[in-house]
Amino acid sequence: MPFSIPEERLIASAKGGDRQALDELFRRERPYLFNLLCRLTGDAARADDLTQEAVIAAFRKLGQFRSESSFRTWLSRIAINLFRMERRKTPKHESLTLETIRVPGQEDHSERKIIKSELQWCIRHNLQHHLPRKYRIVLILRDLQNLSYREIAGILGCSLSRVKTDLHRGRRLFRAQFVKEKCRAFTDDYLCICEGIADL
Amino acid sequence: MNCRRARGLFSEYHDGMLKADLEQEVGGHLSACPACRGEFRSFETGIRILKKLKPGRPRGGGDSGTAGHKD
Numbered sequence: 647m648p649f650s651i652p653e654e655r656l657i658a659s660a661k662g663g664d665r666q667a668l669d670e671l672f673r674r675e676r677p678y679l680f681n682l683l684c685r686l687t688g689d690a691a692r693a694d695d696l697t698q699e700a701v702i703a704a705f706r707k708l709g710q711f712r713s714e715s716s717f718r719t720w721l722s723r724i725a726i727n728l729f730r731m732e733r734r735k736t737p738k739h740e741s742l743t744l745e746t747i748r749v750p751g752q753e754d755h756s757e758r759k760i761i762k763s764e765l766q767w768c769i770r771h772n773l774q775h776h777l778p779r780k781y782r783i784v785l786i787l788r789d790l791q792n793l794s795y796r797e798i799a800g801i802l803g804c805s806l807s808r809v810k811t812d813l814h815r816g817r818r819l820f821r822a823q824f825v826k827e828k829c830r831a832f833t834d835d836y837l838c839i840c841e842g843i844a845d846l
Numbered sequence: 847m848n849c850r851r852a853r854g855l856f857s858e859y860h861d862g863m864l865k866a867d868l869e870q871e872v873g874g875h876l877s878a879c880p881a882c883r884g885e886f887r888s889f890e891t892g893i894r895i896l897k898k899l900k901p902g903r904p905r906g907g908g909d910s911g912t913a914g915h916k917d
Contacts, residue, residue, distance in 0.1 A: 681901040769899045788861075789896050795863060814857035821892025 672701050679725050685786045686729050688774040700725040715800050723801045776823040781816030847875045852882050856889045
């Protein structure tokens with residue numbers, strides 16, 4: 647099915663039982679959902695499972711979609727609700743030390759690649775273990791998914807002022823953790839484990 | 847505007863979400879207060895670090911991946 651078919655037409659066809667339109671709709675949005683859930687969970691396998699659950703839930707609820715928001719916003723709301731309801735235990739917390747950072751195939755990488763991998767590990771670690779879930783969600787929606795405050799409020803079903811407050815607190819907490827870990831991006835007095843992480 | 851007030855508005859200031867007059871007040875405070883300037887620089891560094899997080903890859907790397915999507 648050509649990519650040029652407008653989303654509204656696909657939605658209308660899908661609601662009318664057009665299986666091809668339905669497949670196309672979810673094919674387009676699935677990568678976005680996966681990215682969002684991967685960032686929220688910090689775990690590709692969990693994100694994969696939740697993406698599948700979100701697609702199934704959206705498929706079942708498609709008749710309820712009223713086009714009051716974009717299809718992506720509606721899907722994101724479903725995905726985030728699933729994430730919030732997920733009762734699975736988060737991975738065990740480990741202190742941030744060089745020994746605990748696992749870089750896959752470390753021996754095959756240049757120093758720079760290792761540093762970059764360490765940075766990715768640090769970001770994920772701080773998001774998953776040092777930020778309350780409500781702040782994690784709003785930070786990811788704003789700073790990684792690039793959604794507007796209004797879109798975020800729509801997805802989370804909260805006020806704009808709630809989004810502003812949580813975003814501010816979440817960003818401060820996230821930064822505070824890097825400062826606490828003596829990341830060199832914030833101070834020249836200490837040597838950060840990611841060696842300044844470069845390109846900031 | 848005092849430091850406490852200015853620092854409480856960093857997030858919205860960064861996102862350009864403040865009304866023009868308030869934005870000007872924060873900007874004015876930042877230009878006059880080196881401590882808050884340093885704080886704001888550090889605040890923005892935190893956001894820049896977060897933005898460096900790359901998306902993960904789905905199991906098997908199938909077409910549920912990230913190819914073709916910018917977010």
